Amino acid sequence: MPEVLIDYGWWILGLVLLALEVAAPGVYLLFFGIAALIVGMNVFVLGTGWFGWQQQIIAFIVLSVAAALLGRRWYGNKSVAGDGERLNRRTARLVGRQAVLTEAIVDGRGRIAIEDSWWSVTGQDMPAGAHVRITGADGSVLVVEPAP
Template sequence: MDQLLATPGLAWLILAAVLAITELLVPGIFLVFVAAGAAVTGVVTLIMPEFALLFQVAVFIVATSAAVGIGRRWYVDNPVPSADPLLNDRVARLIGEVVTVVEPIEAGKGKVRVGDGEWLACGPDAPAGARVRITGAVGTSLNVEPVIA
């Protein structure tokens, strides 16, 4: 233990390894960026061991921030393809669906049944029971148009 404290660079590298292993065991936490910051700090501290702990922490913060920035840029430039890209966009999934008017659309406002729920709807006047197609949404209100048979 005394050797570990006498060589702070080694302690930073061990911390980096522990964080990287934790990232592998518990996916989705994004500890890899923190591990990269700890690894850079470990290497810098091994090269220049005379730096105080405060400087080491500053290097760690800067290196981790840089790793996060680089990683974020990489994820933006290389998005992971999804089998269902609209998974978390319920309104986008509804566009094109044909639904039933449950409260008449009068003066541009009414309600439609979507699945087992009712949504506010905006569009041309339509009586209760009419079939309409969802074309978009504004806030929590669906934009609809009459289905032409």
């Protein structure tokens, strides 16, 4: 039994780490799981006579670091395109949209209704019912201008 564990221990460890990666958030255990599977493959090909446990541990450490560096390089260059960068900034995703003033802008302040929400707006004075375009946001206050 111990010989079987030595022969297949790295594969078992690699598969357990990959299974935990699926259950755990983030990308941490993936690189260690890949390194363990590579060491397990080398133990299978070379045998424990040529590839002793000391070399296996060193190979696991080196491969884990190499996999983590390659993963960082691969995932570090990926940027989310589109609306993902504005996902948690509700005011940023409203920029560019047009709306109708529900309350006139008086002394630079008014209100509009968009998507079942009321928003305070700033801009030049305009009557209620005027069409405006959202050009920016200052915190939770939208900046508007007359729509063309």
